[in-house]
């Protein structure tokens with residue numbers, strides 16, 4: 001008979017914190033609202049703190065410290081470090097270390113701290129309730145850069161004090177000014193904390209289960225516009241897992257990604273800089289290669305699969321060729337424009353060539369889309 005492995009020990013502190021916060025939110029808040037009502041000012045403060053603390057995790061813990069997708073002014077770092085502590089998700093150093101392991105060993109049940117392959121509950125919250133990987137708890141060897149960051153280390157060394165002062169101090173002072181300390185701590189403090197917990201936990205759970213694999217299928221990460229609405233823009237998780245050094249998760253202007261908008265708007269005031277983005281041609285190529293793979297899978301059992309596959313391959317290679325040609329010419333044009341060589345013959349020639357290559361690429365893209373629809377339709 002196979003020997004049953006005993007479950008790792010429970011982490012009682014986390015269990016008690018999550019249980020108490022949840023009970024207060026599910027029972028205490030409705031009881032308070034029915035007994036005394038809730039003032040509009042409390043709701044406004046709750047919403048403001050929800051975005052402040054949630055985006056301290058997404059813009060700060062995640063995109064600034066874990067992935068270094070941009071640089072920030074020390075004032076912004078301080079504000080994000082306090083907001084992140086207020087979201088009660090461990091220190092920047094610890095969170096980033098876990099997250100870097102997650103990216104490096106995504107879906108590896110032994111190594112990924114919140115592997116989605118172990119199910120929704122585990123990746124959402126279960127991983128924090130037992131000592132599944134105790135070796136990881138104090139090993140920060142993958143965060144040598146952060147060990148040198150003064151704000152990160154200040155927050156790490158005084159984490160508990162910052163958590164208590166930020167959560168009870170900020171809400172307490174606002175409540176005192178408002179004339180209702182208990183209501184403010186209950187709703188803008190505890191209830192907001194629980195909401196931020198679960199929406200950010202969704203990034204580890206739902207964002208690895210629900211949505212499209214637009215750019216890669218080598219991991220479980222999904223792109224999901226609906227989830228982005230609840231996760232401050234982190235729902236475009238498939239893109240994020242393949243291009244983790246991009247400061248954006250939703251790359252198109254219409255993608256709801258308030259974290260990206262915050263980072264970008266701070267750059268206009270010099271508060272953030274060196275915003276990193278992935279070149280558009282690499283993004284397009286990743287998308288096309290996924291489309292090729294999906295189309296091949298769909299026609300795999302059709303009687304003339306080999307002929308269709310050949311046709312797909314030919315069109316795909318033409319598409320990549322035209323994509324490369326257009327973006328190479330576009331990059332050359334941008335470089336010339338940056339050198340302020342205006343109205344030169346070279347620039348006009350290049351503009352015309354670039355326009356022609358763009359048209360050729362667009363036409364091939366339309367042809368590619370048409371072929372995919374045609375090929376995957378049942379005969």
Ligand SMILES: [Zn+2]
Nearest residue numbers: 062099240244
């Ligand atoms: Zn990440």
Ligand SMILES: [Zn+2]
Nearest residue numbers: 203204221237
């Ligand atoms: Zn992930």
